[in-house]
Amino acid sequence: MGKFGKEFAKGLILSNPVFVLALGLCPTLAISTSIDNALGMTLAVLIVLIGSNIIIAAIRNFVPSITRIPIFIVIIATLVTVVNLIFHAYLPATYESLGIFLPLIVVNCIILGRAEAFASKNPIKDSIADALGITVGFMIALLIVSFIRQLLGTGNLTVFGVHFFTLPGLGEHPIVAFVLPYGAFLVIGIIMAIFRWKGVIKSE
Amino acid sequence: MSELAAVFIGMVLINNFILTRFLGLCPFFGVSKQLNSAISMGVAVTFVMAVASLATWIIRTYILIPFDIEYMNIVIFILVIATLVQIIELFIKKTNAGLYFSFGIYLPLITTNCAVLGITLINVQESYSLTGSIVAALGGGLGFTLVLAMMSGIREKLEMADTPKAMKGLPIAFLTAALLGLAFLGFGGMI
Numbered sequence: 190m191g192k193f194g195k196e197f198a199k200g201l202i203l204s205n206p207v208f209v210l211a212l213g214l215c216p217t218l219a220i221s222t223s224i225d226n227a228l229g230m231t232l233a234v235l236i237v238l239i240g241s242n243i244i245i246a247a248i249r250n251f252v253p254s255i256t257r258i259p260i261f262i263v264i265i266a267t268l269v270t271v272v273n274l275i276f277h278a279y280l281p282a283t284y285e286s287l288g289i290f291l292p293l294i295v296v297n298c299i300i301l302g303r304a305e306a307f308a309s310k311n312p313i314k315d316s317i318a319d320a321l322g323i324t325v326g327f328m329i330a331l332l333i334v335s336f337i338r339q340l341l342g343t344g345n346l347t348v349f350g351v352h353f354f355t356l357p358g359l360g361e362h363p364i365v366a367f368v369l370p371y372g373a374f375l376v377i378g379i380i381m382a383i384f385r386w387k388g389v390i391k392s393e
Numbered sequence: 394m395s396e397l398a399a400v401f402i403g404m405v406l407i408n409n410f411i412l413t414r415f416l417g418l419c420p421f422f423g424v425s426k427q428l429n430s431a432i433s434m435g436v437a438v439t440f441v442m443a444v445a446s447l448a449t450w451i452i453r454t455y456i457l458i459p460f461d462i463e464y465m466n467i468v469i470f471i472l473v474i475a476t477l478v479q480i481i482e483l484f485i486k487k488t489n490a491g492l493y494f495s496f497g498i499y500l501p502l503i504t505t506n507c508a509v510l511g512i513t514l515i516n517v518q519e520s521y522s523l524t525g526s527i528v529a530a531l532g533g534g535l536g537f538t539l540v541l542a543m544m545s546g547i548r549e550k551l552e553m554a555d556t557p558k559a560m561k562g563l564p565i566a567f568l569t570a571a572l573l574g575l576a577f578l579g580f581g582g583m584i
Contacts, residue, residue, distance in 0.1 A: 211422065211563060212419075214415075214418040214419065214422070215415050215416060215417070215507050216415075218415040218418065219414070219415035259472075259475060262472075262475065263468065263471075263472070266467050266468040266471045266472075267468060269467055270464060270466075270467050273464075273467065274464060288518075289511060289514045289518060292510070292514055293416075293507050293510060293511060293514070295467055295471050295510065296471070296504075296505045296506070296507045296510050297507075298505065301505065369574075369578065370412060370413045370574055371412065371570075371571045371572075371574030371575045371578065372571070374567045374568070374570040374571035374574055375567070375568065375571040377567055378564045378566075378567025378568040378570075378571060379564070381563055381567065382557075382559045382560050382564035383559075385558075385559040386559035
């Protein structure tokens with residue numbers, strides 16, 4: 190465990206990027222209509238975040254602080270382009286359903302936030318742990334939201350074509366509201382309220 | 394002409410940037426606490442969106458497509474937006490200092506607003522013409538400003554309302570956004 194484990198664990202719940210820090214809200218709301226999309230998004234963010242954290246941690250001593258933000262953004266944009274091309278080639282269905290939210294990872298506050306707050310000040314090994322922890326936290330948030338929305342909104346639990354079960358009653362008459370855009374606000378708002386009610390986050 | 398009007402109305406009401414496309418949520422939840430700052434932010438974002446659409450359309454049509462390097466879209470677009478925001482910031486600072494101070498921190502933050510990169514990518518995706526891109530950007534920006542202003546009005550009242558402790562702050566803002574989204578769903582049948 191040690192420091193690697195500690196950096197990894199903090200991203201899971203206590204500084205969960207979505208529910209606690211309220212970062213990366215745009216993709217969380219937009220692509221959480223199905224579990225497939227949530228997993229695809231997690232994979233894309235994982236590749237970009239690990240890549241950018243490693244590169245930025247490696248060059249942190251050479252980057253003049255006044256030009257660091259443009260440098261970080263160009264590094265991130267390049268990695269996002271790579272991920273975009275990989276997804277287009279090997280995961281065309283996910284590429285289609287993520288739409289513009291795949292290229293929009295460039296402006297996802299989680300990535301630039303970690304570069305600025307962590308990778309630019311810490312060695313490569315800790316930065317990798319940080320990237321993994323934050324991505325897993327992001328994945329947990331995406332999975333919780335997309336699980337609720339997909340299950341109630343379609344009545345089915347199907348992941349990458351594998352059908353698990355259909356809820357009785359909801360299968361024929363799903364609550365379509367949950368897969369519509371406003372359902373996303375509703376689900377995340379309630380989850381955040383539960384986090385605060387249970388004392389995971391201090392209320393404002 | 395009617396096609397452009399359809400694009401404009403679609404962008405403002407039906408595919409609203411915040412409530413339907415989920416673009417620009419950080420400023421939506423961060424800034425929408427006071428009506429004045431919400432409107433300033435909306436105007437600044439609309440302006441940057443329109444200028445960015447113009448600039449990226451020109452660069453894409455006359456540089457990226459002829460040289461067959463369209464895969465560089467993302468890197469080029471984000472650089473163009475970052476540069477534009479800097480130029481606009483300098484320009485406003487020189488010409489209208491009062492406006493500059495009223496924008497404050499929001500102006501540089503526009504670079505990482507996904508609404509701006511979003512509109513340039515939507516223009517590519519929908520292959521809008523030059524006028525179409527600018528109309529789409531103005532419509533998207535107006536829709537963004539409209540919802541930001543509505544939300545700030547509601548949140549000013551919410552501050553005084555007796556909400557449950559766990560609901561204070563972000564959770565109640567999300568639920569309010571859900572209700573706004575439900576209301577905007579009604580515009581779906583317009584076109």
